[in-house]
Every structure is written in structure tokens, then in C-alpha cells.
Amino acid sequence: MDLSTVRPKVAQLTFQLLGRSVHPELFHIYKSQRIERENFTAQIHITVDGHVVSWACENGTITEVAASNHQLLPQGRRILTLPMTHGQQDKLEVRKGIDYQYKFELERVPAEMFWMLQKQLGEASQNHELLQLFDSSGRIAIGGLSFIHVEHRLRSMHVQAIHTFPDDKALLKTDSTFTLIDINDE
Secondary structure, X not given: OOHHHOOOXXXXXXXXXXXXXXXXXXXXXXXXXXXXXXXXXXXXXXXXXXXXXXXXXXXXXEEEEEEEOOOOOOOOOEEEEEEOOOEEEEEEEEEOOEEEEEEEEEEEOOHHHHHHHHHHHHHHOOXXXXXXXXXXXXOXXXXXXXXXXXXXXXXXXXXXXXXXXXXXXXEEEEEEEEEEOOHHHO
């Protein structure tokens, strides 16, 4: 068993937002998608413990990281660092002209429901490029999975992610929207 492909415990998860880009070399990346629009570019990565979403426009770059609290990240320009113990949501203007809205929820479910949801997610998203199945920790026969769905428009991007953690029978759901606001309209 390769420990680099096994999910961490959910008690170690944090949700972070940085007002900068983060080098992808810091992460063990499994799947990626790049989006290029007239007004912004984005890079979405599935990592062993969650995801990294970097969104850049002329006003700056912001990076969302859902990962273990052991993940090495730059200390400078942190906007948020939140433990993912339950759920939380907020909307903020992170820079002039950039709105960011997030919501996350960590849900522990009974074993039968977890296995059913894990199976349904795997089947429903088989043809989706941002799906990753992970190795089992050895304690439970199946490994976790990560599924990310992205929708983008001319001035915004919406990212929904579901990460499963079989050892904890937990689902981590995140929902984020990155929006470029026309400051001349204010």
C-alpha cells in the first residue's frame, strides 16, 4: 500500500484561502483541469486529501485549498484557515473586484448509507475527468474518492467537490464561487 495515495483522517482537514498562487509541486496531484476564459484562468487539482483551486484575473490570484493541516503551504497572504469539523459558509470580497463565496460541510453517515453513496458517486461520475479513486488504507476494503464538477461563465466559476473518507465514513462537500465584479457598476 502506498501511503501517499491513502486519505488522511477527517479530523486533520482544513479549508484555506490564500491571496496568491501556490506551487503545484507542494501537492501530490492526481487529476487536473485548466480553464481559460477571456477574463480569468483557473487551475483545479484533485490531491490525496482534497483539492486545490487557483483562480487568476487581472486583479490578482486567489487559491482555495481543502487539505490536511499537515500540508505545507506558504504562510504569507492567508485569508482564511478553518478546521473542517462541521460546516461553514461565507461570502467576501477578497480583493477589489473579486468576490468569493464558499460553503463546506463535513458529514458523517451510517456505514450502509456511506457505502451506497460511495457506489453511486463512482457510477454517476465514471466518464467525468475530475474523478479520482484512492487506495484503501487497509482497514476498510475500499478507498476514498474525489469528484469535482466545474461550471464557468465569462466572469465567474462555480466549483462543487465531494471527497469521501471511508475510514471515518464521512463525506466532505464544498461549494465555491469565484466572481469577477465590474467595479464600474458599483
